[in-house]
Every structure is written in C-alpha cells, then in structure tokens.
Amino acid sequence: MILKKNEVPSSPKLGVEWTQSLENDIIDRLAEVDCVEIIPENFFFNRRDDFIKKLGASGTPVMIHGVELSIGSDEPVKQAHLERMLEVADRVNMIDLSDHLCMTESGGVEVGQLTPLPWSVNAADVVCKNIERVMAQVRVPFLIENIANRFVFPETELTEVQFINRVLDRTGCQLLLDLHNLHANAFNFKFDPFAWLEELDLNRVGAIHLAGGHYDDEGTLVDGHSHPIPDRVWELYRSVCAKVTPACTIVERTENFPVYGEVLTEVDKARGIVNSSIISFSQDLQSGVGR
Numbered sequence: 001m002i003l004k005k006n007e008v009p010s011s012p013k014l015g016v017e018w019t020q021s022l023e024n025d026i027i028d029r030l031a032e033v034d035c036v037e038i039i040p041e042n043f044f045f046n047r048r049d050d051f052i053k054k055l056g057a058s059g060t061p062v063m064i065h066g067v068e069l070s071i072g073s074d075e076p077v078k079q080a081h082l083e084r085m086l087e088v089a090d091r092v093n094m095i096d097l098s099d100h101l102c103m104t105e106s107g108g109v110e111v112g113q114l115t116p117l118p119w120s121v122n123a124a125d126v127v128c129k130n131i132e133r134v135m136a137q138v139r140v141p142f143l144i145e146n147i148a149n150r151f152v153f154p155e156t157e158l159t160e161v162q163f164i165n166r167v168l169d170r171t172g173c174q175l176l177l178d179l180h181n182l183h184a185n186a187f188n189f190k191f192d193p194f195a196w197l198e199e200l201d202l203n204r205v206g207a208i209h210l211a212g213g214h215y216d217d218e219g220t221l222v223d224g225h226s227h228p229i230p231d232r233v234w235e236l237y238r239s240v241c242a243k244v245t246p247a248c249t250i251v252e253r254t255e256n257f258p259v260y261g262e263v264l265t266e267v268d269k270a271r272g273i274v275n276s277s278i279i280s281f282s283q284d285l286q287s288g289v290g291r
C-alpha cells in the first residue's frame with residue numbers, strides 16, 4: 001500500500017523475520033505479531049515443509065522476501081526462480097513480495113552476496129525493466145530493499161537516493177526501507193543518514209526493516225542481524241514515522257540468537273513508536289497542522 005501524504009494505514013503491521021533457530025517460537029507465539037517475513041529460497045523444493053504448513057494454516061500475513069532474484073543483473077530476471085518464489089507464496093497468506101536493489105548473479109554465475117549497482121541512468125533502466133517483469137506477474141505489491149553497500153562505484157551519475165527515487169517513480173514499486181542498512185552505509189561511507197532520508201520519497205516506503213549489526217576487525221559496520229537494534233536506528237525510525245506511517249515494520253534478527261522474547265520486545269518498541277506517531281498525527285490533523 002502506498003500512503004498519500006497525510007494518510008495513515010488503518011492498522012500498521014509489526015512483525016519478525018523467520019529464522020530457523022526461532023521458528024518454533026515464532027509459530028507458538030504468532031498471536032503476538034501481525035505478520036511474518038520469510039525468505040522463500042529457504043523453502044524451495046518443499047524444504048521446511050512443516051513450518052510453511054503451520055504458517056499457512058494460521059492465516060498470518062506473510063511478506064515474501066527474496067534474496068536471489070538479482071533484479072539488477074543486465075539480463076531478464078530469472079523466471080524459474082520467480083516461479084519458485086511464488087510457489088512458496090501460494091502456500092501462505094502473502095501480503096507483498098520483495099527483493100533487493102542489487103545483483104547476485106550474472107550470466108548464470110552466482111556472486112554469492114548482495115552486490116551494489118552503479119548508480120547510473122542505464123543501470124536504473126535495467127532494474128526498472130526487471131521490476132516491471134516481476135510486477136506483471138504478481139497480485140500483491142512488489143518492494144525493493146536498499147542494501148548495505150560493501151563498496152560504492154566512484155563518480156556515479158546519480159546519488160543513491162536519486163537512483164532509488166528514479167526506480168520507484170518509473171515502476172510504481174515500493175521501497176522496503178532498511179534503516180540499519182542506511183545506518184551502516186552512513187557510518188562506513190561517512191554521510192548523514194537524516195539528510196539521505198530528507199531526499200528520499202518517503203511516500204513510497206511500503207515497509208521498514210529494523211536490525212542491529214556488528215563491527216568487523218577493520219571497524220566496518222556489518223549488517224549482521226546479530227545484535228539489538230541500536231539507538232541510532234531507533235532515531236531514524238522515529239524520524240521516518242514522524243513523516244509517514246509505515247504499513248509494515250519487520251525486526252530482523254537472524255544471527256546470534258537471543259531468547260525470542262527479546263525480539264518481541266523490539267517489535268513492541270517499534271509498535272509504540274508507530275502508535276505514538278499516529279496519535280501525534282491525529283492531534284496535528286485536529287489542530288490543522290499538516291505533516
């Protein structure tokens with residue numbers, strides 16, 4: 001769902017990302033979240049069938065979040081891979097489909113990681129064509145996620161935000177805004193993440209990822225989904241929620257597992273931020289102040 005300015009979703013959804021180590025807890029405590037995000041590649045060829053059956057039977061809204069569609073490769077998006085994603089999606093209550101703004105393979109050779117794209121008009125054209133191919137085949141919103149950049153191309157034609165805005169505008173797809181990826185990029189490449197958000201078309205944010213990472217031996221902030229969500233990411237989340245109300249927010253914790261209750265505490269904290277932004281927005285509307 002794309003929100004117009006001054007519009008809030010009727011019931012913003014807050015949830016968690018599936019991870020194998022926590023899947024029993026996730027199933028046992030589905031009533032405590034509004035939605036679950038799954039990476040469909042983990043469930044191809046009926047793998048982890050029991051979890052998918054239970055998740056599907058529950059009717060829980062599910063975000064299908066791919067990692068290998070390679071939407072930025074300069075070749076048509078992999079049709080067989082997309083069909084496998086949709087086979088998984090058919091078994092649950094899919095509310096949206098997403099993948100990353102990057103490439104993961106080219107010419108049939110897998111890169112093995114989310115690889116940044118050059119921020120150029122030509123690269124944007126390639127991405128747009130692939131997104132349009134996907135959108136033509138799905139009945140739910142398609143979202144593209146900003147990645148944690150391991151490197152950036154020098155002297156690019158566009159800034160990252162211009163590149164993202166261009167793709168969103170051209171295709172009508174939505175942004176899955178990962179605020180820890182933004183935080184990591186801002187730290188590693190030394191820019192102001194709040195200024196980055198100022199440039200972004202926030203009205204096209206369809207969902208948000210919150211996570212915590214860690215620093216490697218060289219002092220690089222890694223998007224590890226491995227630690228509690230840091231204060232800086234919460235600040236970014238408050239900043240976004242002050243301007244638009246995200247329809248979905250997912251807490252990603254897929255490494256260095258805590259007890260599941262700690263993940264749910266972060267979900268509740270996010271819920272509190274979203275709800276207080278809605279209250280404040282309602283008060284602004286009553287007093288005639290726009291967002």
Ligand SMILES: [Fe+2]
Binds near residue numbers: 145209252
């Ligand atoms: Fe993410």
